[in-house]
Amino acid sequence: MTSRKVGDRVGVGWVQKGCGRCEFCLRGKKELCPNAISTGIGLEGSHAEYMLAYADATMLIPDNLSYEQAAPIFCAGYTVWSGLRIADPKPHERIAVVGIGGLGHLALQYAKAAGFTTLAVTKSKDKEKLIRDLGADEIVESGAALLAAGGADVLLATSNSWAATEEAAQGMRPDGRVVVMGASAEPLGFNMAMMIKRVRLIGSSQNGPEYLYEALDFVAKGKVKVMAESYKLDEIGKAYDRVADGKVRFRAVITMN
Numbered sequence: 001m002t003s004r005k006v007g008d009r010v011g012v013g014w015v016q017k018g019c020g021r022c023e024f025c026l027r028g029k030k031e032l033c034p035n036a037i038s039t040g041i042g043l044e045g046s047h048a049e050y051m052l053a054y055a056d057a058t059m060l061i062p063d064n065l066s067y068e069q070a071a072p073i074f075c076a077g078y079t080v081w082s083g084l085r086i087a088d089p090k091p092h093e094r095i096a097v098v099g100i101g102g103l104g105h106l107a108l109q110y111a112k113a114a115g116f117t118t119l120a121v122t123k124s125k126d127k128e129k130l131i132r133d134l135g136a137d138e139i140v141e142s143g144a145a146l147l148a149a150g151g152a153d154v155l156l157a158t159s160n161s162w163a164a165t166e167e168a169a170q171g172m173r174p175d176g177r178v179v180v181m182g183a184s185a186e187p188l189g190f191n192m193a194m195m196i197k198r199v200r201l202i203g204s205s206q207n208g209p210e211y212l213y214e215a216l217d218f219v220a221k222g223k224v225k226v227m228a229e230s231y232k233l234d235e236i237g238k239a240y241d242r243v244a245d246g247k248v249r250f251r252a253v254i255t256m257n
Contacts, residue, residue: 099159146171
């Protein structure tokens with residue numbers, strides 16, 4: 001591998017390597033490989049001073065981007081930006097985000113930075129000023145309110161509640177796309193109104209590497225900013241507890257001691 005050298009600042013995403021033999025690997029879509037090797041699953045995660053990674057799975061971090069800002073982009077930022085890209089929004093379309101948390105606060109910024117009218121769907125009144133500061137043009141509390149406000153062409157569903165996603169999806173415009181990125185064990189309903197309007201459901205986690213490059217570039221250019229709390233490695237237990245208790249707003253980053 002000659003494209004990486006000692007001293008390079010890099011990060012790795014979730015899916016690092018495919019089998020190289022299946023249809024999806026041969027189509028250049030390793031993220032869909034049924035035998036993919038993924039960080040934290042097939043490979044040890046990175047909550048340590050050192051880790052092994054496949055060189056061709058790494059992405060260079062822009063020189064002017066700190067590790068603390070870059071780290072969440074390899075997960076949350078990459079997820080929401082590649083979800084927006086796979087929805088293929090057209091100029092003048094409207095983007096809504098449901099679930100204004102670790103993923104959603106970045107989804108709002110990416111949609112706005114890309115030039116789209118951006119709406120937030122939330123029932124959390126305490127977040128409204130923050131949501132405006134993140135770039136939302138309008139805030140609504142339900143799918144019905146979203147529809148009354150003009151509806152959405154793309155709904156970025158970053159919530160871990162598929163019930164909340166299903167409710168917000170009632171605000172879709174004809175030919176709308178609901179991009180589901182939050183994990184849930186709940187069923188996700190698709191009703192007659194959505195069928196008649198030709199609304200599509202798209203599952204997405206992290207897609208092509210070009211989207212990771214773009215996601216990092218937006219942050220490096222100051223158009224997107226991660227809201228994160230930083231903890232040293234010996235404070236990792238405290239960080240995990242705050243995440244588990246839902247007290248982190250919005251990402252927790254572990255730095256080396």
